[in-house]
Ligand SMILES: Nc1ncnc2c1ncn2[C@@H]1O[C@H](COP(=O)(O)OP(=O)(O)O)[C@@H](O)[C@H]1O
């Protein structure tokens with residue numbers, strides 16, 4: 360997968376990446392039909408050497424505009440890191456094209472590398488334990504920003520660490536003494552030191568507890584707002600969706616959904632994702648079944664031990680009365696009943712259930728035929 364490093368700046372169009380698309384916004388990341396197939400040598404049963412090939416990602420296409428936060432979401436093994444490696448140019452796809460800020464990554468890797476910052480999944484790869492947070496960011500700044508005066512690099516390192524919530528005392532602590540969330544923020548500052556146009560992060564919230572995950576995402580949003588940096592977050596965590604203006608859902612190497620999360624929710628769910636949120640004393644399966652039997656109710660999902668979200672064709676007084684009536688019939692005490700908006704987690708759960716039902720139905724009709 361090693362890439363030919365030879366390239367000439369003269370080959371790159373002077374306005375590379377500056378061409379506005381039909382909506383007048385510049386595409387910062389663009390992948391077209393990207394497929395990665397790896398080949399390995401294996402012994403067959405007859406002990407002959409044979410070539411085995413395995414397609415990790417297939418025909419992957421998506422894009423994001425300048426200033427956007429794009430989330431690449433998929434389960435472990437879906438191919439997320441492989442896509443990131445194609446964007447950084449570490450891997451050359453078997454077919455397809457990849458561009459960063461309008462620069463063709465496959466043919467102009469080094470030029471493209473100036474335009475992105477990369478935050479690897481493991482902080483160990485990107486920082487030095489015995490250096491302080493500030494020294495780390497400054498050190499990488501010295502490496503990437505040749506010719507820039509030291510004081511200017513130090514100033515930028517401080518500014519970045521400040522936006523990422525570091526006060527002076529914390530900046531001067533050794534990285535080995537920082538918490539997981541703080542270390543992650545140092546890696547982010549390192550990825551930002553050369554003033555890239557887009558920041559690529561591989562699983563930035565993995566291994567952190569819920570409050571730290573939200574904190575890291577909030578700091579990323581802050582960077583995006585204050586510096587206008589475009590961001591690509593790769594994660595298996597659905598909660599990143601609320602920070603993203605575009606989502607790519609990846610499953611077994613294939614893009615199964617791509618778009619604005621609000622648009623995806625509106626397209627799939629009735630009432631543009633509005634729902635009735637019901638919190639009762641003792642939720643049981645009979646109530647869930649009774650709710651699902653109401654003809655206008657499309658989906659009922661459990662969101663906690665005693666609460667559910669109900670998605671229906673119409674959410675009006677009549678529907679709310681019907682829900683209350685069912686609870687009365689089942690002798691359930693309602694603690695609260697409110698109107699709610701679907702989040703991406705609800706969307707994903709409903710989508711997955713619909714897919715499973717579809718597969719089941721197809722199998723049943725096939726069994727009937729045979
Ligand atoms: N060099 C490789 N050779 C063969 N298979 C690989 C290689 N790298 C990754 N894979 C496989 O490709 C799949 C996707 O990997 P990856 O992109 O790391 O997934 P993710 O980041 O979504 O967890 C996994 O099944 C992984 O084992």
Ligand SMILES: [Mg+2]
Pocket residue numbers: 439440441
């Ligand atoms: Mg990965």
